[in-house]
Amino acid sequence: MITLSERTFRTAIYLDQLNKRVRVDDYSGSLLDVLDKAEQFAEEEKADKLIIRGRREHFTQLLQRGYRYEASIDGYFLGSDCLFFSKFLSDERKACPHWTEEDGIIKNVYHLAEPSKTITPPKEYALKKMDESDAHALSELYSTVFQIYPTPLNNPEYIVKTMQEGTIYYGFVFNGQVVSAASAEVNHFYKNAELTDCATLKEHRKHGLMKILLVQLEQELIQHGIFCAYSIARALSFGMNAVLYQLGYSYRGRLVNNVYIYDKMENMNVWVKDLANTPNIGQ
Template sequence: MSEVNRSLFDTCDLLEGASIQYGPNSSRVYLMSMKQAEPARLPAAMYQLAKAQGYGKLIAKVRQCESEHFFNHGFTEEARLPGYYPAIGESEGGSASIHEDALLLGAYLDSERQIDTKAAEHEKVLTLAHNNLSKVTSAPHWQVIPLDEVYVEEMAHLYREVFPSYPFPIHEASYLLETMSDNVSYFGIKHQGRLIALASAEQDLDNMAVEMTDFATSPEFRGLQLAAALLNKMESCMEQLGFRQAFTIARAGSVGMNRTFAKHGYHYQGRLINNTQISGQIESMNIWCKPLCVEKTK
């Protein structure tokens, strides 16, 4: 398969010193990390970039103490991650009780995009995700393994099989190889020598939080709790590394993925409306998070 045009995918860049993603597929500018930027300068800069590119949405992940600058420019809260940030001035060994929420704030240049036309369906998905939750049981016959550079061709093949399109070029082995050196760990399940499921743990080392993401299961193996097996292993590995919070951004229309996280003790924290282009259409995304049980070392 020839490599696709990467200009169609999200670009990672700096804006006024802050870390952003932006691209035409999801038609948005996403502020991921303030870094050393001045918060008051970001809202106007984001609007300017989005207008220049013709994008329909802005999304910003910011500390609660920085949010007023964004509210003053028409942003509203869509979701939050409780206790995501250590308090400013706290060291890594500081009190675990002193943390600050991350707010996910949205603003729209396209007024129609802020309307969730599938709101009723999405609420039904949440209800189904929470109904009759049973304790997660392990599936010993599915062995989850870490995936390194040896597996990138297989990984890219499975992502192509599952996702016709995606915000990032996960269909390319070269891109997956790049991410492995950028704090992204991959895990997979093989059956009879074939990779049938995989997911990634995208690590925020500054805040010791990890996003559980990019779950993909070969269509013929769905319904076998493979995502649950992956999540179990990923959580265990991230806890051992000292990560204190896990979160995910799940497709709001997927009962299976939302239910997987609900069963694992994740808490629903809001919805990003018409936020992400996956498989050819802009989809709303649910935010779920969970504190991890960090192992104490002597």
């Protein structure tokens, strides 16, 4: 992350070489000067996608500069909405061969029945708040589930670093092995959290473990005064999108060719939830 402070603006820009993109995570002052700087970085990095987490009041300015609206997060900036705008710097990055299939997944998710209010896994599964001693077991889980992941979760040292920076992990342990896990990456300044790093070994996916983990993370966020929760799920994953829908999250758009995940570059769906107003399953 690069933090810049110049006469007309302040900004935080992430140079994501792994995913061939540049992302503007925050800014104040002159939006146009921020965009000029971000586009300069994108050219230098040979990125093929430029993303900005913009403010709703800058919608028209971003359109005028050639950016395309993709998704939003309600209340991300201390109650003000975040809008994802992107500029594609190659035709290949903009192409979407699975778009209609992903539309079908969202349509089918909306036809799911309401889940029961209580979810109880078999007694062999132990729910645990993960700590640094679990980093190696977590890295093994992520390495098994994902061939490719946009962050180095296959590295225990990276997981420890995220924990020290405030990311919360919960998991289920079965016969001494972590078989399912998820995390909440908390932004204490803007009072929001991304529920992410969701993974369950295939043979353990029939017990609703992920729903329980996400509810547990939500409860901890509420205790810390964090009420804006969001998650960014693989658009091709019916299961993960279904989990978020049934937990009361609302679909807010799709990020095109956003990251390398699972086994290729994929589109990602954005889901949001106001933890202050939405009842939680299992409570």
